[in-house]
Amino acid sequence: MQPKEQVDYAAFEQLDIRIGTVVDVQPFPKARNPSWKVQVDLGELGTRWSSAQITAYTPKQLIGTQVCCVVNFGPRNIAGFQSEVLVLGVTGADGMIILLSPRSPAPDGNSLH
Template structure:
């Protein structure tokens, strides 16, 4: 896979990436690709919803998990559902999404540096 064009640090600084804790996971049968509706708690920022293609994980595995999320993208309407944050992940060897999570617990809402 080829690297994307270089950007300056200011472009990265514009992203608001925060740690959140998954508090609810619901089926999303209307999504074009297999997905969950995921509610994430960001502490003082409150809770927000995401449509996430993280179906390698069961709802039971996800609830309580800390995740890295972009919280300042404009909300997107995905099959009639308003996705407010982007949960970050990487494609694994099996083609499924692997979540990006802090190695140790961190307070919900803390920014990624």
């Protein structure tokens, strides 16, 4: 995969990426691609929902897991569901999404730098 076009550091600074803890996971059968409805506790920002293609994980594995989320994108309507944050991950060798998580626990709502 080729790298994307180079951008200024200011473009990265515009993103608000925070740590949150998954507190609820619901099935999302209406999604075009296999996905979960995932509720994330973002500390002082409250809880927000995301449609996330992280079905390599079971709901039991996800609940209590800390994840990295972009919190300042506008909501997206995905099959009638309002996805409020983007949960970040990378594609693994098997094509499934691997969550990006802090190496050590961090307070919910803390920003990435």
